Amino acid sequence: MTSRPDDASRGVRLSRSGVRRPITRRPRRLRTNPAMRGLVRETTVEPRQLVLPLFVGEGLSEPRPIGSMPGVVQHTLDTLRATAVEAAESGLGGVMLFGIPEHKDATGSGALADDGILNVAIRAVAAEIGDDCLIMTDVCLDEFTDHGHCGVLTADGNVDNDATVELYAEMAVLHATAGAHVVAPSGMMDGQVGAIRSALDASGHIGTAILAYAVKYASAFYGPFREAVSSSLQGDRKTYQQDPANVRDALRELALDEAEGADIVMVKPALAYLDVIRAVREATRLPVAAYNVSGEYAMVEAAAAQGWIDRDAAVTETLTSIRRAGADLILTYWAMEQAQSAPGSR
Numbered sequence: 001m002t003s004r005p006d007d008a009s010r011g012v013r014l015s016r017s018g019v020r021r022p023i024t025r026r027p028r029r030l031r032t033n034p035a036m037r038g039l040v041r042e043t044t045v046e047p048r049q050l051v052l053p054l055f056v057g058e059g060l061s062e063p064r065p066i067g068s069m070p071g072v073v074q075h076t077l078d079t080l081r082a083t084a085v086e087a088a089e090s091g092l093g094g095v096m097l098f099g100i101p102e103h104k105d106a107t108g109s110g111a112l113a114d115d116g117i118l119n120v121a122i123r124a125v126a127a128e129i130g131d132d133c134l135i136m137t138d139v140c141l142d143e144f145t146d147h148g149h150c151g152v153l154t155a156d157g158n159v160d161n162d163a164t165v166e167l168y169a170e171m172a173v174l175h176a177t178a179g180a181h182v183v184a185p186s187g188m189m190d191g192q193v194g195a196i197r198s199a200l201d202a203s204g205h206i207g208t209a210i211l212a213y214a215v216k217y218a219s220a221f222y223g224p225f226r227e228a229v230s231s232s233l234q235g236d237r238k239t240y241q242q243d244p245a246n247v248r249d250a251l252r253e254l255a256l257d258e259a260e261g262a263d264i265v266m267v268k269p270a271l272a273y274l275d276v277i278r279a280v281r282e283a284t285r286l287p288v289a290a291y292n293v294s295g296e297y298a299m300v301e302a303a304a305a306q307g308w309i310d311r312d313a314a315v316t317e318t319l320t321s322i323r324r325a326g327a328d329l330i331l332t333y334w335a336m337e338q339a340q341s342a343p344g345s346r
């Protein structure tokens with residue numbers, strides 16, 4: 001019986017003269033069964049590489065569901081504590097805390113109050129998990145301002161870069177004092193990393209690390225997050241967050257944050273920017289983080305809820321793609337469940 005020239009499954013192909021030749025190069029040998037696939041797998045997603053973002057709402061007596069992020073809530077202080085303990089027990093690398101104050105104002109004063117929700121939450125979590133799991137904090141004003149911008153405004157309505165940076169530096173010191181291991185400035189103000197590093201050092205927090213949102217695009221994929229932090233933003237953030245069309249700009253931001261003393265650099269969002277993650281990975285020796293943002297979460301959850309995709313497989317594939325692109329660590333709302341499923345086994 002003869003086989004078609006391209007019929008690899010038969011193990012032979014016909015030369016032009018009709019002689020059967022064995023096919024010896026068979027990549028399929030390495031895909032035979034789970035043990036073989038596991039043996040040669042290049043990329044893994046391990047709990048220690050994952051960071052779970054957590055929202056805590058001031059004055060809540062019950063967790064408040066976030067409609068556009070099924071399964072994610074604004075926590076009460078109690079459920080925040082319990083979830084942080086579970087995160088530590090699951091072996092996660094860290095939690096990233098976001099606070100939502102009851103009252104917002106033009107200068108985001110809740111961010112700088114010692115009894116402000118985020119500062120209270122950091123102390124509460126620090127008392128529970130110690131050093132078992134890193135406490136990371138969002139250093140930004142958008143959760144605290146009534147206009148929803150990441151900083152304070154000038155008289156003509158622009159975000160005032162240098163005044164905002166001073167507030168970030170104060171915030172970072174408060175977070176470190178409350179027990180944060182890592183502070184994460186996300187507001188894309190020029191000079192924010194350097195100012196925070198100086199303020200931390202001057203206040204004795206030389207061991208507090210800075211995870212810099214070095215590369216952060218003005219993205220439509222933050223939509224559900226705005227609901228998560230009850231944001232009242234009108235307009236957009238295009239005068240401070242980056243244009244999605246640009247990659248050289250990302251490398252410039254990276255170089256500045258490195259020079260200013262960033263310890264870890266982050267790219268955000270992740271999925272529409274896998275090429276940027278790769279470019280940053282190749283341009284720095286620092287650990288690279290990527291933020292698998294709210295809109296990326298919502299897309300998979302929404303499609304899965306319709307029965308249109310296999311949710312668990314899509315989650316693992318998504319996180320694997322971000323690691324493969326070059327991210328050492330990932331901030332993801334799926335961190336806990338990914339850690340609790342056997343990592344790398346699917």
Ligand code: PBG
Nearest residue numbers: 140142186221222225293294295
């Ligand atoms: C700003 C901040 C944002 C996110 C993390 N930090 C919102 C924004 O920049 O508009 C988005 C995270 C997500 O979408 O999951 N404090």
